[in-house]
Amino acid sequence: MRLEYFQLIDRIIDLNLNDLTIRVEANVPAESTIFEGHFPGRPLMPGVLLVEAMAQASGWLIIGRTGFQKMPFLAALKEVKLRTFVTPGQSLEVTAKILHEGSGFALTEAEIRADGKKVCNAEITFRVVDFPDGDFRANMNDVARRIAFPLESVPHG
Amino acid sequence: MPSTFETVANIISETCDIPRDTITAESHAIDDLGIDSLDFLDIAFAIDKAFGIKLPLEQWTQVVNDGKATTEQYFVLKNLCARIDDLVAAKAK
Structure with missing residues (x-):
């Protein structure tokens, strides 16, 4: 993770476009300027960034389902539960499953586990739209390579 | 079995917290009921x-x-309900 750059996914472990699931690795850094303020003397991974990690994992799953043709944008959150603290240096596993693929939107359920224990979960709604422009898509391609997105498993990747 | 309109009206009422008796077949989801595009995603899902x-x-x-x-x-x-009926019929073919 590079929290300051919203790079919350380190590696895609498994992307299953038949089961509509994804599993990713996300390692909380030992140090970050974010921890200087959140909180002084007691650094904690901000809950909103845990939500963002679940959204990003879900997002890559949706991108995979669209054959890298569409971009999901976070639209709504339901049933968000932040169950326990996450601290610097912890290794997280984020999983997500698509609950519904609508026309121009998608719903997922996602969760994060640390040492096998669930630390948070949520139901997430995305608007799914065309990539805003070629540069945006090229950037997403770069990110995909960095996090080992299995482009070979995507029909039109 | 409830009609398409009854089902849709109930979905709208429950999803958007709109009193059921204010929803009619002539209601415009956006202009009359004030449903925005994000709320409509929940309705579409349902x-x-x-x-x-x-x-x-x-x-x-x-x-x-x-x-x-x-x-x-x-x-x-x-009109929405008529289109839903068309989609259901097309799927059944």
Whole structure:
């Protein structure tokens, strides 16, 4: 993770476009300027960034389902539960499953586990739209390579 | 078995916390009931699930944006229900 750059996914472990699931690795850094303020003397991974990690994992799953043709944008959150603290240096596993693929939107359920224990979960709604422009898509391609997105498993990747 | 309109009206009422008795077949989901696009995603999800279809929202939006149809043709509830019935019938073929 590079929290300051919203790079919350380190590696895609498994992307299953038949089961509509994804599993990713996300390692909380030992140090970050974010921890200087959140909180002084007691650094904690901000809950909103845990939500963002679940959204990003879900997002890559949706991108995979669209054959890298569409971009999901976070639209709504339901049933968000932040169950326990996450601290610097912890290794997280984020999983997500698509609950519904609508026309121009998608719903997922996602969760994060640390040492096998669930630390948070949520139901997430995305608007799914065309990539805003070629540069945006090229950037997403770069990110995909960095996090080992299995482009070979995507029909039109 | 409830009618398509009854099902849709109940979905709208429960999803958007709109009193059921204010929702009529002539209601425009956007102009009369004040449903915004984000709330409509929840409604679309519930309709998709209830009827086993996929409302073609992207196509409808494109048609309206192109000036080839009005929002009334899709979002007045009696018209929305007619389109749902068409989608259900098409799926059954």
